[in-house]
Amino acid sequence: MDILPDLKKGKRGAIAKAITIVENNQIESKKLIKKIFKDTGNSIVIGITGPAGAGKSSLINRTAVEMKKLGTKPAVLAIDPTSHVTGGAILGDRVRMTESTDSGTYIRSIASRGATGAVSRSLRNSIRILEYAGFNPIIIESVGAGQTEVEISNIADITVVVFNPHTGDSIQTIKAGLTEIGDIYLVNKSDLSGTNQLFDAVRDFIGDSERNPIILKTSVKKNTGIVEFAKTLKELMALKKKNKPTKDAERLETELKDIVLNNIQDKIDHMLTSDTQFSKYLKKLQTKGIDPFDAGDKITKSLLK
Ligand SMILES: Nc1nc2c(ncn2[C@@H]2O[C@H](COP(=O)(O)OP(=O)(O)O)[C@@H](O)[C@H]2O)c(=O)[nH]1
Numbered sequence: 001m002d003i004l005p006d007l008k009k010g011k012r013g014a015i016a017k018a019i020t021i022v023e024n025n026q027i028e029s030k031k032l033i034k035k036i037f038k039d040t041g042n043s044i045v046i047g048i049t050g051p052a053g054a055g056k057s058s059l060i061n062r063t064a065v066e067m068k069k070l071g072t073k074p075a076v077l078a079i080d081p082t083s084h085v086t087g088g089a090i091l092g093d094r095v096r097m098t099e100s101t102d103s104g105t106y107i108r109s110i111a112s113r114g115a116t117g118a119v120s121r122s123l124r125n126s127i128r129i130l131e132y133a134g135f136n137p138i139i140i141e142s143v144g145a146g147q148t149e150v151e152i153s154n155i156a157d158i159t160v161v162v163f164n165p166h167t168g169d170s171i172q173t174i175k176a177g178l179t180e181i182g183d184i185y186l187v188n189k190s191d192l193s194g195t196n197q198l199f200d201a202v203r204d205f206i207g208d209s210e211r212n213p214i215i216l217k218t219s220v221k222k223n224t225g226i227v228e229f230a231k232t233l234k235e236l237m238a239l240k241k242k243n244k245p246t247k248d249a250e251r252l253e254t255e256l257k258d259i260v261l262n263n264i265q266d267k268i269d270h271m272l273t274s275d276t277q278f279s280k281y282l283k284k285l286q287t288k289g290i291d292p293f294d295a296g297d298k299i300t301k302s303l304l305k
């Protein structure tokens with residue numbers, strides 16, 4: 001069945017089907033992307049990252065509602081490292097995000113575990129599906145930084161880093177390299193004590209950087225700062241649209257290299273299983289007649305000649 005017309009209309013069932021395809025079926029995925037590729041690349045991707053429990057899902061839920069009021073059509077993809085294991089986290093996110101779903105925002109949890117590169121690939125293509133379906137911005141929720149396979153700042157046009165006052169490790173996290181990636185730093189749960197200290201600490205760490213990132217306080221509980229956050233995002237969307245072509249050109253170069261390397265790896269993998277040199281040197285290696293590096297070099301040479 002052709003799901004393209006429904007996909008173009010932004011119908012939920014079609015989107016869900018399409019994302020399941022790019023997550024699970026390489027052959028069908030290729031066919032699908034071939035058909036939609038020309039109509040993709042036009043939405044701003046907002047990455048929202050921070051430690052588990054920082055309030056990202058809750059915040060995204062409220063922010064999506066506000067962004068909708070500002071005339072945008074947001075969709076959310078949550079990369080959840082735990083969703084694969086129990087499914088409990090998906091439920092949690094669904095509960096926390098019902099408000100924005102009711103208002104018409106598309107929300108989906110996607111798997112964060114898989115073979116190297118596979119998660120980035122399915123994320124990239126899931127974004128394309130949502131672009132084709134007319135969503136803009138596309139908000140990606142991801143836990144931590146460097147904890148998942150996906151480095152969100154490589155994919156996002158706007159990166160938001162969320163901190164909390166009550167987690168003692170927040171400052172450590174700031175030191176650990178988040179200082180370079182954020183366009184916006186949020187001190188969420190600003191209804192809790194310690195907010196001002198954390199705000200000052202964040203400002204001290206990153207405030208004088210050349211990029212001049214924005215630092216905001218939000219509280220989902222008290223519903224403060226969220227309208228301002230949504231407005232800031234909308235302004236940034238317009239700004240980032242200008243340098244998006246340059247960034248996308250670089251990303252496509254990376255993606256293409258990725259695909260070619262992947263293709264070659266698959267081919268070689270396949271070749272090795274029937275390669276006589278491989279089995280010869282493997283036996284030699286297993287009986288300590290050669291060392292692993294020498295064996296590797298010899299096989300490589302014979303393959304590339
Ligand atoms: N006090 C307070 N709690 C919040 C706030 N935002 C979220 N929470 C709570 O923090 C917990 C984790 O929220 P969640 O959105 O799942 O965080 P995530 O793991 O970063 O997605 C939940 O119990 C939320 O109700 C806030 O602004 N203030």
Ligand SMILES: [Mg+2]
Nearest residue numbers: 056057093141
């Ligand atoms: Mg969450």
